[in-house]
Amino acid sequence: MSGFDLSHLTASFSGKRVIGPLSLQVSPGDKVALVGKSGAGKSTLIRLIHERVNRDASLIPQELGLVNALSVFHNVFMGQLDQHATWYNTLTLARPFARDRTDVQELLQALGMAEKLRLPASSLSGGQRQRVAIARAIYRNAPVLLADEPVSALDGPMANSVMTLLRDRFTTSIIALHDVELALNYCTRIVGIQNGQVALDQPRENLVASDIMSLY
Numbered sequence: 001m002s003g004f005d006l007s008h009l010t011a012s013f014s015g016k017r018v019i020g021p022l023s024l025q026v027s028p029g030d031k032v033a034l035v036g037k038s039g040a041g042k043s044t045l046i047r048l049i050h051e052r053v054n055r056d057a058s059l060i061p062q063e064l065g066l067v068n069a070l071s072v073f074h075n076v077f078m079g080q081l082d083q084h085a086t087w088y089n090t091l092t093l094a095r096p097f098a099r100d101r102t103d104v105q106e107l108l109q110a111l112g113m114a115e116k117l118r119l120p121a122s123s124l125s126g127g128q129r130q131r132v133a134i135a136r137a138i139y140r141n142a143p144v145l146l147a148d149e150p151v152s153a154l155d156g157p158m159a160n161s162v163m164t165l166l167r168d169r170f171t172t173s174i175i176a177l178h179d180v181e182l183a184l185n186y187c188t189r190i191v192g193i194q195n196g197q198v199a200l201d202q203p204r205e206n207l208v209a210s211d212i213m214s215l216y
């Protein structure tokens, strides 16, 4: 599955509705940017979509979810944990298989972090940690990417390079982005969220930055 049709998406906290009810239909090949001001509901919507799509998604959550005590290799390998038998994962914890090490190393190379393979995640900077979560999502190789501000801790050139990589590696994606220029440059469809509802849903070519800024 690389497209999906979700309806009746709702979320509430302490009895207060923060999302929906809303529907979202995503076709295979859509590269959706979720935009909207802080607190609009983008992260909550990504979580709701992940609950529905689950194993078909590669997720980059805003909180990253790295295990500090484990190496960069093992954090990336976690992207495929549910695709291997328990014995394979247990052996990998002690001593990774050469093929997996090579695959992860190649990914880290593409993310400018080749020399970090064996280091614990605790020793990384914020931007490096974010790239490990990105590598984990790419390594998972699911049909759909769900990402919540995946390049927020990266400098401009690195953010562009990572967005290019994500665009090339995933046919279908939904990415929450604060950076309107990145949204317009790397996505094919812009979905604006306002007060938990879809306030804008347009192909990228119909929009300029000022159209999106009206959401803020």
Ligand SMILES: Nc1ncnc2c1ncn2[C@@H]1O[C@H](COP(=O)(O)OP(=O)(O)OP(=O)(O)O)[C@@H](O)[C@H]1O
Pocket (backbone or CB within 6 Å): 013, 014, 018, 036, 037, 038, 039, 040, 041, 042, 043, 044, 045
């Ligand atoms: N765990 C929670 N408990 C209570 N309220 C929450 C919780 N998570 C989110 N909210 C509320 O839900 C609303 C939407 O939050 P959400 O994190 O989805 O927004 P967002 O658009 O992703 O914001 P940002 O761009 O700042 O990440 C906000 O009003 C927020 O306060």
